[in-house]
Amino acid sequence: MKTKSLLLNLAVCFLLLNVCISPPAFGGRIDLIVGHGVDKEAEAQARATVDGVFNFFQKTYGIGLQKDIRINLSCDKHSYKKAIMSEYGRSEASAARTANRSVGLQLGGTLLVDLGDSSRRNFKLFTLCHEIVHFYQAQESQDKHGSIDWICEGVAEVLAAHIMETVGKQSPGYWKEYWREGLKDARDWPRLENLHSSMGAPFAYDTSALAVLTLVEWRGYPALFAYFRNLKNSSPEDAFYRAFGTRLSDFEKQFKPF
Ligand SMILES: [Zn+2]
Numbered sequence: 001m002k003t004k005s006l007l008l009n010l011a012v013c014f015l016l017l018n019v020c021i022s023p024p025a026f027g028g029r030i031d032l033i034v035g036h037g038v039d040k041e042a043e044a045q046a047r048a049t050v051d052g053v054f055n056f057f058q059k060t061y062g063i064g065l066q067k068d069i070r071i072n073l074s075c076d077k078h079s080y081k082k083a084i085m086s087e088y089g090r091s092e093a094s095a096a097r098t099a100n101r102s103v104g105l106q107l108g109g110t111l112l113v114d115l116g117d118s119s120r121r122n123f124k125l126f127t128l129c130h131e132i133v134h135f136y137q138a139q140e141s142q143d144k145h146g147s148i149d150w151i152c153e154g155v156a157e158v159l160a161a162h163i164m165e166t167v168g169k170q171s172p173g174y175w176k177e178y179w180r181e182g183l184k185d186a187r188d189w190p191r192l193e194n195l196h197s198s199m200g201a202p203f204a205y206d207t208s209a210l211a212v213l214t215l216v217e218w219r220g221y222p223a224l225f226a227y228f229r230n231l232k233n234s235s236p237e238d239a240f241y242r243a244f245g246t247r248l249s250d251f252e253k254q255f256k257p258f
Helices: 002-016 040-061 077-088 092-101 118-141 149-166 174-184 204-219 222-230 236-244 248-254
Strands: 018-021 030-034 069-074 104-107 110-114
Touching: 030 040, 040 069, 040 118, 040 149, 040 222, 069 077, 069 118, 077 092, 077 104, 077 110, 104 118, 110 118, 118 149, 118 222, 149 174, 149 204, 149 222, 174 204, 204 222, 204 236, 222 236, 236 248
Parallel strands: 030 069, 069 110
Antiparallel strands: 018 030, 104 110
């Protein structure tokens, strides 16, 4: 009975959704689920962005995704809320709260993005990139990527920015300026050493992104994933030193976003 109703539900879902199952890509399979109401242009932009992320990782680090991932695109807040309920099994009230304060989410192997509101499309595609970067971090570090929040989130921000600028969605330097502008209005920025296990401070993401950008300017993009790979068998401090050639605590003390 249970199986029957599950099959029925799946059949209904397949009627509502345009499900695209891509061929195995570098070991992992990408299921891109385009929700009812997502327009063709938004879908094409999302596909180009996802391809941009995969190409970047293949070219820069020689890696693909090993695990299957599922990307579910919604056309507006309402559909995004429904996707949170169906994909993550959340109640309507809880899904509504999350939908109101986010445009993208990632849990397990499933990523949800609300692509609605075309005036904010680039920001949403940026979020799509950011979330996919976390999959690679988890894979390359064997799930030890979250040990220092500012590096984990800063790398996702910086690579998303680089990919968006590479695929031509934004001009080079756009995001650096965006983060700097955000911080200019702040009286102060959070210290990196206070961003190890929480990103709740105001301007935590802007500061982390600018810190990681400084590391890229010193050591280039390859060093970023050398760090995540090092985490497999070293402490975050050792992994950092081996990847960037400086002590984590020294970098955190000396870093200034301007
Ligand atoms: Zn993130």
